[in-house]
Amino acid sequence: YKSSTEDTRSSTPQVQSVFSPLDTFPRRHIGPSQESAERMLQALDPPAKTLDEFVKQVLPADILSTKDMKVEGPMPESGSMATDQGGYSESQLIARLREIAGENKVYKSYIGCGYAGTRTPEVIKRNLLENPAWYTSYTPYQPEISQGRLESLLNFQTMVCDLTGLAISNASVLDEPTAAAEAMTLSVNALPAARQKSPNKTFLVSHLCHPQTIAVLESRAQGFGIKIVVADILENDSTQVDEVGEDLIGVLVQYPDTYGGVADYKALSEKVHKLKGTLCVGTDLLALTLLTPPGEFGADIAFGNAQRFGVPFGFGGPHAAFFAVSEKHKRKIPGRLIGLSKDRLGDKAARLALQTREQHIRREKATSNICTAQALLANMSAMYAVYHGPAGLKRIAEKVAKMTQVVAKGLEQAGLEVRKPVAFDTVVVKKKGAHDFAQKIAQLFLTNFRIIDDETIGITLDETVGKKQVDEILRAFSTDIMDADELAASIESVPAVPEALKRTSPYLTHPVFNSYHSETELMRYMYHLQSKDLSLVHSMIPLGSCTMKLNAATEMAPISWPEFANIHPFVPANQAQGYAQLIKELEADLSEITGFHSTSLQPNSGAQGEFTGLRVIRKYLEDQPGKKRDICLIPVSAHGTNPASAAMAGMRVVTIKCEHSTGNLDMADLKAKCEQYSEQLGAIMITYPSTFGIFEPQVKEACRLVHEHGGQVYMDGANMNAQIGLCSPGEIGADVCHLNLHKTFCIPHGGGGPGVGPIGVAKHLSPYLPGHPLVANVGGSKAIAPVSAAPWGSASILPISWAYIKMMGARGLTHATKITLLNANYILARLKPHYPILYTNSQGRCAHEFILDTRKFKDTAGVEAIDIAKRLQDYGFHAPTMSWPVANTLMIEPTESESKAELDRFCDALISIRQEIKAVESGEQPKEGNMLKMAPHTVKDLLRSEWDRSYSREDAAYPLAYLKEKKFWPSVARLDDAYGDVNLFCSCAPVETIDGMTGSAAPMPT
Amino acid sequence: YKSSTEDTRSSTPQVQSVFSPLDTFPRRHIGPSQESAERMLQALDPPAKTLDEFVKQVLPADILSTKDMKVEGPMPESGSMATDQGGYSESQLIARLREIAGENKVYKSYIGCGYAGTRTPEVIKRNLLENPAWYTSYTPYQPEISQGRLESLLNFQTMVCDLTGLAISNASVLDEPTAAAEAMTLSVNALPAARQKSPNKTFLVSHLCHPQTIAVLESRAQGFGIKIVVADILENDSTQVDEVGEDLIGVLVQYPDTYGGVADYKALSEKVHKLKGTLCVGTDLLALTLLTPPGEFGADIAFGNAQRFGVPFGFGGPHAAFFAVSEKHKRKIPGRLIGLSKDRLGDKAARLALQTREQHIRREKATSNICTAQALLANMSAMYAVYHGPAGLKRIAEKVAKMTQVVAKGLEQAGLEVRKPVAFDTVVVKKKGAHDFAQKIAQLFLTNFRIIDDETIGITLDETVGKKQVDEILRAFSTDIMDADELAASIESVPAVPEALKRTSPYLTHPVFNSYHSETELMRYMYHLQSKDLSLVHSMIPLGSCTMKLNAATEMAPISWPEFANIHPFVPANQAQGYAQLIKELEADLSEITGFHSTSLQPNSGAQGEFTGLRVIRKYLEDQPGKKRDICLIPVSAHGTNPASAAMAGMRVVTIKCEHSTGNLDMADLKAKCEQYSEQLGAIMITYPSTFGIFEPQVKEACRLVHEHGGQVYMDGANMNAQIGLCSPGEIGADVCHLNLHKTFCIPHGGGGPGVGPIGVAKHLSPYLPGHPLVANVGGSKAIAPVSAAPWGSASILPISWAYIKMMGARGLTHATKITLLNANYILARLKPHYPILYTNSQGRCAHEFILDTRKFKDTAGVEAIDIAKRLQDYGFHAPTMSWPVANTLMIEPTESESKAELDRFCDALISIRQEIKAVESGEQPKEGNMLKMAPHTVKDLLRSEWDRSYSREDAAYPLAYLKEKKFWPSVARLDDAYGDVNLFCSCAPVETIDGMTGSAAPMPT
């Protein structure tokens, strides 16, 4: 990897000629300057002479890449080519991206199908979507420094509960079809235990659900052995439900349905409940301002896409899907749930509730693997509701509904046949030669309709439509002159549905939805929330396994360009050529980086990538001769999503031990298990470098062993940041690997999402990459069913990763990897004299992260990892990953974006905390009520007149000098988790203790 | 004004038809909802029944407009027309603006002439330029809640001092030519007193200065009786300097000069100094990284445009001009100066230094009227330097210089004649038929050169240029194939100037310029500074006369569009058609709003508007028969810039009294003065509503009187927010009025600028509106010399005001005026039981602002206005305008953007403070060391273990309940002004006490 040595100068632009651009990016992305890097190499224990010598101490020799990675970069003056040199400068990148964006055509899209046009209020766009204080924050696992987004997500939940009429909502799921899948698996869980095992268990799905929903359900049903039956559910008084009988899991309907109709599901609901099944309803939040909410006609679960609440199409995402359940299912709800609790001072405070469920406990018993969700988008949608309020939302809904009636009436007047009822925003009309018609209309009016079949067109209206658009729609179908105003005047009832289906109950009555309706008020509300949250704009977030690196402004800029934002996911291919180009390049670059043949960008989280990769493997294995291979080997150290995904893919999980002394895979155990299950061995899932932060020397051997026994190797690429340019999953011997673009490739964490979890696969697996029911040329020739609503998942954030790769170039990416390793080892070296380090390799090095072993302090001082984590807040830092993968330890990952100065500040903080622990150990400070136990300290706490603590106010607030200049104050004191656990939402019944809880109750990294 | 009554429903969109847009703007811009407004009307003292009844109680009947204002608005479906109805919706506005932007052509511009292409780092653009926390803050007169921008402006000053080699820099002036004018007038001030009066005093200006600089100097010289001689200064050993002899004020040179050359000015400097004259140098910060700085060859003053440090062309502005002087002139430097002082706790803190100079004291003795400057742009340029650091800047400069050498060499090789020396970034080359040539090149290469004359072309390079551009430039002149790399290789010395002119001294050695070179570090640095500053994102800023209203995101969005940002001010007219359209519409709308015939957008601040308006008046009067009319009547209550501007326009100021009891103009005094000066009466300057916040009933009579005596009426439009749609300067009888677009029309204050101060004039004055030397069709047929560098001043921020007007529409604007009056009167009514109110009209009403009379507390409790102002910080509010226009009082202006909730919070705070004062009055609290005297309180102060105060920590921090939830903490304690005044920059000699200081030492509103 020759790029390495030349690359030590990356802190100054590589001026090859006087004409070379000076706005080069790697030196901006990478924290330490060249001089700092050299000083850090000196400071290692033992010191290293050069960066390359150091790298060789970190990576096993046999995995180091033998060839130089190549990434498409700019040619000296025009054009571009694959090169092992540097990438685009920032301005070159923007120029190139403007060209690419220009290839997308922004037409009006009335395609509907789960997506509708919307107006993002500029005040939300600027101050939330484009604001790093919102988008660089992490999942709010540290509630004391996350109250802002916790409150906003609570608003999201309240909004969903109010509009659906259900008791409990989570803080978003990935998209509408995966929400449907979650509804299905929750329904299985809700069955009496005996029935859960039934080989014929059946989920009835209305044929009026969105096609992509049905397709994704198919993909998810398999692993659980669920039979999906798509049918006209209401036909013959729903006798089909009775026919399924005790095999019934539940019924899924869409409301309004994909063709815009609604029906009364009361009778169905009773029937389903009589059979102990679950009624699941896919729905639309805007429609629910006018229609009877699902909770009022007996739905157990309602879900849908909150996209039309202010989040643009984005060619498919990301958007927040919502998911709500009735009271009785509240302990089964998947994903993240915000609850109200109180803090040490008794003040109200929000937190992630029920964090001890799902992947953290259930692992292979999980029915959901959702981890990263859509927090940022959920916040946008919640703010949209806060800004419009109930009256504003209703006004929008009524406008949409009335315009839809106008279109329906106009089309009827023109002699066309319109499907009835037209319940809200969608008109379905008969039109012969629909394909040709739609194509012609696209050309003439720059307008897209939905082609349902060659005789049927769908038209879905939205808040961006006005008279001009309605006129155009009518003109597209008829040359008659029709007066839209006259049509409008003749319409009586909006929505045009029976009284029983009209909403009468109030919603969004909480003050938060009725206070911030001027721009000034909303702006201040958003800033007020923001001021409570610690994010990358404040300090390093050293979360192991999470790779909280810079999300550069140049990477983020294109997100808001209309050419990327305003494209419906199902537009004709010729309108999305810019996206196609960008996707092609990103797939190619990621394949090069991972050493694989092909890449699919469809999965919209790491966990989804796992599930997709395993399904691809399973499909491939099915096509091979021999037995069913459904054993999945997973090391004990694996992230909870690994076994969960394996289980969801229908695999049986077998655990592989790790060596106690080194943390490495126990090769003997692996060998034994391989041999034991040789005939059934499907796959192994390994994370590399391991979740303990070590480049295990025997990884190639492990791959070889599994292959020898007929299994495939799945690599969890969460730690890919440690590999790029130095080694690759493909070269190491893996067959599949998912990447977290929201870790390694600069998509911001957004306070808990969005994410993208693409998978790279070796050649033999590429035919199985997932397809899409509505869009051609997606996935491989033997494509598995889709895992996401949209063909390329969360397409609109792909420019971020694309831009990162293009600006870093092969050389910059490789250098970043080296510095990420150096940064971690530098912290390790500074902390080693003060704390035990759990694992290092034979040369005393860690990879890009390492585990600080804080377990002994429990005995010596009664101090636990959580106390150190909370005390770090007083020092202005977010805690490292707590108690994962090892309980009561801290895992530290600095990333390459942090400068030496920041690393030093962080080390100083941890060393100072060590002194504070010493004071307890020595008895100078008491075991209870000391600074660590009382941490974090809020201003309010410290300002109380009475002061009877064993330490001073100043020592609590300013233990180090830099804090007097730069202090971040937690907005609440330490959360009372016990109280929160038993008082979900402050008023609910105690949460039943879950059996079989093992390991730590702490949150997982994302 | 019929729009009024219908308009009470403006809090909900006016749904005329189902198709009407719902994203209407007035209800977002205006704070109070309809229900709130009704409750507020009830709460007035006495209550008012309707908004319109209330308006009639506020405005004198004889000035109420009789016709409905009309503003161009959207037609129902397409097109637009002047209408008295509502305006564009937010999305309609953006769509229309995109069309207009599309009419601007973004070509490469090598025109130079004081402007150069630049790259705004995206991280600065996003987190500073596009961040309301930066752009909505006010001039940092309250240092305790402004340390962020104070530090940044200090960085700007340090940067300027270092690069110019001079001791003292201010925190920006308006543009390069007005900086030259400031240099000229400072030079006059620096003369021995006797020589200041010389009728032949002469300022020698090099013919190699930028043409717009020379033109603006002309406009400024007149009022001061200065003779400007433009000449080849160095010719014959500068004998011309000797010839001027004792009449010499100073000499102005440009370095590098407008044609790109440099010369050695050492000898000149000695000659000038021997004559006690001042050497002024217009210069370029980027060039100074390579060239000997002016301070090292004897310059007394250096100034220039900091634009190329990261601020786009913007069709002329706004950009920060810089201004630096040698140690000996430090007390004469105009504009705002940041100095380091300390706070009550002895901690280092920055503040506006020497605030007791210039307009605040000198009034008619002033030689500068600068008030609003370019703070936001100065911050951008400072951050650009912080990000690049000394080495980065030098790299950029060297690249530019070398490319320029390449171009020069290439042109010479092609046989063209190139002017020598080519010192930095500009090549001047002989080219016959330059006009036609340039036009053809623009078409062929989308590239602009400077046409110096029909035989001479100028080419100025910049950091955005690369090899492709250099190739194109060469190709434009020659069809020879030239290899730019070869040319580059053959160049030896950069810059190509004598050794004596090469810089050897270091610069930007301060850590701040050497620490934040990664994006993460810079982002955190900017956020850290931001976190110290209170702005509109936190709470209302009730500064009387400053109109701190909402700066809406939709208004701000276009600022960063390349079609507005990347246009050089001197491009051919056909490339700026979008700007032309927007300017035409804005001029028309402002003329309609003010009731005038024409508007000039050229002045880039209110004070500049005053100066321009007075010069227009003087020119007009000169063209009238009769005596010289140079008396300007100014009420005592006028803003300090009024007399300063009058003096600068060469007028003699005569003061008009105000009635003690009502604050109104003393009509008897006015009449007497009119009669006394009848023959010489030039103008009266009045502010309306008055600076006391009253619609004076006799304003029309005053206008009549002045006109009768041959004078013109100048209206200071700072308070225009109280008039729009209800009355107008034109109808009232004024002849000229300036507007502050940065008050009334939503341009954000930016922490002290930018601003736009257009003037509207009656028909007879319109021929005199200012022109421009380089751009045709600017100004009237008898245009006065320009007052700004660019034909339309700060063009790139005009879209903000345009958007505001277009989105509000005539009706929204009128309604906003009513609510601004209501908001002020509501606060008045709530505070009246607690505080004396200085003036109200006969019906007990104020206009859009009013004065809280806090003078008596000095006697009763030892409490002064400043103590209340500082204590308000503890309540999370910025102080109202302090001690202006009346010493030791507070002037409150809420604007229409504040909601009732926010007004109530503010009233609660002031009422609570009144209780705190009562506690002192009653002896419950001591006169010294009480909460008011110790305010504001920082966390650091309150956390000290020792506590011996007469109040508790909690009472200091949380006097009202809302503060526990929403608290803004000042970052330093009260500034020690006495210390700062004697320790300018912590180390300088004591500031001499200035005689004749009258009135308050408090800062002025801007």
Ligand SMILES: Cc1ncc(COP(=O)(O)O)c(C=O)c1O
């Ligand atoms: C090792 C590992 N695997 C998988 C995941 C799951 O990724 P996601 O949150 O994108 O679903 C994570 C996230 O923390 C992880 O750290």
Ligand SMILES: Cc1ncc(COP(=O)(O)O)c(C=O)c1O
């Ligand atoms: C009444 C009045 N006139 C003039 C001005 C000067 O305006 P500017 O600061 O834009 O120069 C101000 C600004 O505060 C003002 O309040």
Ligand SMILES: O=C([O-])O
């Ligand atoms: O829930 C987790 O993010 O691991």
